[in-house]
Amino acid sequence: MYHIDLQGLYKTYPGSTEAAVKNLSLAVEKGEIVTLLGPSGCGKTTTLRLIAGFERPDQGTISLGGRIVSSKSNWVPPEKRGIGMVFQDYALFPHLTVFDNVGFGYRERDKAERVREVLAIVDLQGYEKRYPHELSGGQQQRVALARALARRPIVVLLDEPFSNLDADLRTQMRVEVKDIIKEANATAVFVTHDQKDALAISDRIVVMRHGVIQQLGTPREIYQYPSNRFVATFVGQSNLMKGRIGDDGRSVVTSLGTIACNHTHNLSPGEEAYISIRPDSLELDPEGMVCGTLMQWTYTGEAIDALIEAELADGGKQEILVHIHPEESVKKGDRLRFRVLPHFVAVVRAD
Numbered sequence: 093m094y095h096i097d098l099q100g101l102y103k104t105y106p107g108s109t110e111a112a113v114k115n116l117s118l119a120v121e122k123g124e125i126v127t128l129l130g131p132s133g134c135g136k137t138t139t140l141r142l143i144a145g146f147e148r149p150d151q152g153t154i155s156l157g158g159r160i161v162s163s164k165s166n167w168v169p170p171e172k173r174g175i176g177m178v179f180q181d182y183a184l185f186p187h188l189t190v191f192d193n194v195g196f197g198y199r200e201r202d203k204a205e206r207v208r209e210v211l212a213i214v215d216l217q218g219y220e221k222r223y224p225h226e227l228s229g230g231q232q233q234r235v236a237l238a239r240a241l242a243r244r245p246i247v248v249l250l251d252e253p254f255s256n257l258d259a260d261l262r263t264q265m266r267v268e269v270k271d272i273i274k275e276a277n278a279t280a281v282f283v284t285h286d287q288k289d290a291l292a293i294s295d296r297i298v299v300m301r302h303g304v305i306q307q308l309g310t311p312r313e314i315y316q317y318p319s320n321r322f323v324a325t326f327v328g329q330s331n332l333m334k335g336r337i338g339d340d341g342r343s344v345v346t347s348l349g350t351i352a353c354n355h356t357h358n359l360s361p362g363e364e365a366y367i368s369i370r371p372d373s374l375e376l377d378p379e380g381m382v383c384g385t386l387m388q389w390t391y392t393g394e395a396i397d398a399l400i401e402a403e404l405a406d407g408g409k410q411e412i413l414v415h416i417h418p419e420e421s422v423k424k425g426d427r428l429r430f431r432v433l434p435h436f437v438a439v440v441r442a443d
């Protein structure tokens with residue numbers, strides 16, 4: 093039995109001709125952190141709102157903790173679903189102290205003890221009497237998380253929780269929030285359009301587009317083996333080449349040359365396929381098979397982000413993005429050669 097079980101969900105908003113969510117099924121284990129990732133309008137917030145009970149699906153079933161909360165014949169309202177929510181703006185009550193914010197709506201006799209317990213999990217002991225405006229952004233977020241966890245929810249839903257934080261704090265909070273959720277042994281569904289959030293925090297990622305799941309997998313699976321062109325370019329940067337599977341079944345013949353790859357999605361020799369080559373998968377090598385001219389470059393500290401106009405076997409040209417080692421010295425107009433490293437090379441389906 094799954095802790096969260098979504099089956100065949102459809103949702104079309106009144107007045108809209110296109111469904112926001114189409115035939116969406118997703119099963120989440122207890123204690124898992126799953127992220128819904130995708131561009132604006134792909135249906136991730138709608139999915140979260142369906143789980144929370146703020147929206148009603150047109151079709152499909154939702155079970156939380158083994159109980160059906162939404163189906164043709166069942167409907168459990170949001171406040172009875174055992175949901176803890178963390179919103180983008182944290183939604184703390186400004187006139188209430190940290191203690192009262194965290195304990196809000198908690199009616200059990202062990203309230204003081206439980207509030208202290210969750211404040212310890214989020215590392216805010218001693219802050220009970222402060223007001224939200226006396227806290228930093230990161231601390232406010234930890235209060236919001238403590239409030240969501242206080243009632244031992246069946247599932248914690250987090251809607252773009254990092255979007256109000258500056259870049260440094262965001263990086264730190266990704267780690268902290270993940271640790272807190274794991275320590276509380278909570279099951280969580282995140283919504284974000286930021287791939288770094290998703291890669292850092294999730295056990296599994298659901299990549300969505302136009303209301304449809306494009307790929308479901310661990311961060312490593314999604315990054316290393318994107319299943320289609322959309323996922324390859326939405327999660328990380330990617331150079332896409334058209335080709336066909338080589339006779340050995342473990343390579344793709346492209347106009348850059350024959351490129352070995354570890355994963356071919358069970359496509360057969362001769363079948364048409366795209367290959368996704370991450371910018372880190374090309375390395376400067378005077379003997380390398382890929383040859384091109386450096387058109388633009390940017391030094392980022394970690395690498396030189398280089399735009400190369402690569403020469404193709406058929407006489408054509410294609411721009412490719414390469415991360416060159418930061419100690420290399422290169423200049424615009426240089427003719428460079430690269431070899432393709434097989435890790436971070438993947439066969440992807442066309443759509």
Ligand SMILES: Nc1ncnc2c1ncn2[C@@H]1O[C@H](COP(=O)(O)OP(=O)(O)OP(=O)(O)O)[C@@H](O)[C@H]1O
Pocket residue numbers: 105106108112130131132133134135136137138139285
């Ligand atoms: N209340 C609503 N009424 C009508 N259409 C809506 C409503 N809410 C969302 N939509 C539409 O449903 C689709 C999915 O929206 P949704 O908010 O789920 O996407 P999202 O992936 O969360 O986007 P964002 O990252 O911008 O929040 C969009 O086309 C959106 O315009």
